[in-house]
Amino acid sequence: MRSPQRLIVQADQIRDRCVTLTAEQRHYLYHVLRLKAGDELWILDGRGRRWLGEIQENTVKLLRADCPETELSTEIILCLALLKAASFEQVLQQATELGVKRIIPIHTARSLLQPSPHKYRRWQRILQEATEQSERLYVPTLGDPLSVADMVKLTPKGYIASLQASRLLWDCLPQMDLSRPIYLAIGPEGGWTESELAQVLAAGWQAFSLGRRTLRAVTAAIASLTLVSHYSERHCPTAQQH
Amino acid sequence: MRSPQRLIVQADQIRDRCVTLTAEQRHYLYHVLRLKAGDELWILDGRGRRWLGEIQENTVKLLRADCPETELSTEIILCLALLKAASFEQVLQQATELGVKRIIPIHTARSLLQPSPHKYRRWQRILQEATEQSERLYVPTLGDPLSVADMVKLTPKGYIASLQASRLLWDCLPQMDLSRPIYLAIGPEGGWTESELAQVLAAGWQAFSLGRRTLRAVTAAIASLTLVSHYSERHCPTAQQH
Numbered sequence: 100m101r102s103p104q105r106l107i108v109q110a111d112q113i114r115d116r117c118v119t120l121t122a123e124q125r126h127y128l129y130h131v132l133r134l135k136a137g138d139e140l141w142i143l144d145g146r147g148r149r150w151l152g153e154i155q156e157n158t159v160k161l162l163r164a165d166c167p168e169t170e171l172s173t174e175i176i177l178c179l180a181l182l183k184a185a186s187f188e189q190v191l192q193q194a195t196e197l198g199v200k201r202i203i204p205i206h207t208a209r210s211l212l213q214p215s216p217h218k219y220r221r222w223q224r225i226l227q228e229a230t231e232q233s234e235r236l237y238v239p240t241l242g243d244p245l246s247v248a249d250m251v252k253l254t255p256k257g258y259i260a261s262l263q264a265s266r267l268l269w270d271c272l273p274q275m276d277l278s279r280p281i282y283l284a285i286g287p288e289g290g291w292t293e294s295e296l297a298q299v300l301a302a303g304w305q306a307f308s309l310g311r312r313t314l315r316a317v318t319a320a321i322a323s324l325t326l327v328s329h330y331s332e333r334h335c336p337t338a339q340q341h
Numbered sequence: 342m343r344s345p346q347r348l349i350v351q352a353d354q355i356r357d358r359c360v361t362l363t364a365e366q367r368h369y370l371y372h373v374l375r376l377k378a379g380d381e382l383w384i385l386d387g388r389g390r391r392w393l394g395e396i397q398e399n400t401v402k403l404l405r406a407d408c409p410e411t412e413l414s415t416e417i418i419l420c421l422a423l424l425k426a427a428s429f430e431q432v433l434q435q436a437t438e439l440g441v442k443r444i445i446p447i448h449t450a451r452s453l454l455q456p457s458p459h460k461y462r463r464w465q466r467i468l469q470e471a472t473e474q475s476e477r478l479y480v481p482t483l484g485d486p487l488s489v490a491d492m493v494k495l496t497p498k499g500y501i502a503s504l505q506a507s508r509l510l511w512d513c514l515p516q517m518d519l520s521r522p523i524y525l526a527i528g529p530e531g532g533w534t535e536s537e538l539a540q541v542l543a544a545g546w547q548a549f550s551l552g553r554r555t556l557r558a559v560t561a562a563i564a565s566l567t568l569v570s571h572y573s574e575r576h577c578p579t580a581q582q583h
Contacts, residue, residue: 193563197564232555233557234555235554267571267574268571269572269575311410312438312439312477315474315475317435318435318438321563322567325568326568329509329510330511333509
């Protein structure tokens with residue numbers, strides 16, 4: 100039997116075990132998914148909680164809570180250079196599947212795009228859809244874009260991908276403290292400038308390599324997240340409660 | 342200084358340290374890359390050899406051989422279900438960056454596409470372009486499509502991704518014999534059917550999991566290749582001669 104469909108709602112739509120649907124959500128349930136009153140579906144708050152619900156006209160009655168553990172116990176934060184649109188969106192989707200907790204767009208010398216509010220809403224929709232598709236309960240958050248200078252000022256020390264680095268990310272894994280958020284920085288297609296890299300390394304970040312082939316930025320981001328998330332999945336398997 | 346441009350040629354175009362260019366290659370060099378006689382470029386045979394060459398009208402004179410080691414020492418063969426076109430092509434590109442040696446398209450119950458000869462030529466071009474971009478010297482080969490039955494009959498036992506598996510691919514790595522080709526099978530978006538999976542497991546393949554989140558087939562392929570290629574890069578760093 101097919102698993103019920105999934106709908107992510109805002110926490111403030113839920114009161115007394117009942118979800119008040121927006122017009123857009125009603126349209127989605129009745130006309131896109133072709134559900135009807137009496138049908139069951141999963142309701143998610145995007146912050147780690149899930150319930151089985153039953154549709155009742157303009158509301159969904161919550162029948163029971165059911166929260167499978169699909170979150171990594173380690174919080175992985177991806178500091179991602181503003182790549183060209185299609186590449187950036189591909190990373191948003193795949194990073195969500197791989198369990199990323201937060202994505203912070205980074206302005207770099209070689210990425211000039213300044214995202215519009217429209218673009219920002221589109222990115223949030225991609226994160227939400229990828230969350231539903233990968234059956235996660237938590238929608239990754241999207242930070243405001245930071246400059247490289249602000250990234251090293253406002254975030255803890257992390258790990259930065261660099262073609263010049265000789266140390267494999269694989270060899271950085273055993274030293275990572277998985278009980279704290281792990282920050283990974285991925286540069287633009289043209290790479291970090293020397294001064295950007297120097298600035299980040301001077302702040303105590305560690306440079307890592309992804310091997311002897313030249314990866315595009317998208318692939319570098321996905322490969323880095325794969326290694327850290329699977330290392331966490333293996334060595335720290337029990338997810339925290341959210 | 343920018344590294345010279347790269348051109349992959351057929352081995353039989355090279356004679357007496359001189360490459361005879363095709364009309365298409367001349368167009369590419371003179372009109373797309375805007376090079377001219379006297380300019381230098383890298384000539385690759387796509388099978389592991391590279392030379393620095395100098396353009397001389399309709400030929401390129403080979404000045405010296407120069408073969409950086411960018412190949413994995415382990416041969417990774419990806420048995421990839423025929424996904425929908427855009428997804429299949431995305432995997433071709435990213436798998437090349439990650440060092441895959443050969444890709445074999447697999448017909449499955451849930452992937453109906455029968456690739457046309459035109460599609461096949463397009464895929465080979467994608468592999469070649471991704472090879473140039475990732476600065477590999479070896480263009481991954483593309484096998485003829487196999488049924489699941491033929492896959493288990495014609496290839497050595499490998500590892501198959503399955504949502505039902507409990508054993509992480511991470512935990513399969515230490516038992517892999519990196520001196521022999523590693524076969525990885527990735528199913529279609531809808532997953533393997535029960536009978537397909539049973540057939541492959543009965544032939545001695547091992548099922549693996551990629552963690553608690555549901556990955557799309559594209560992400561599953563890239564994550565699997567990342568783990569095996571980086572494990573190989575770490576534990577078996579010296580590439581063999583090709």
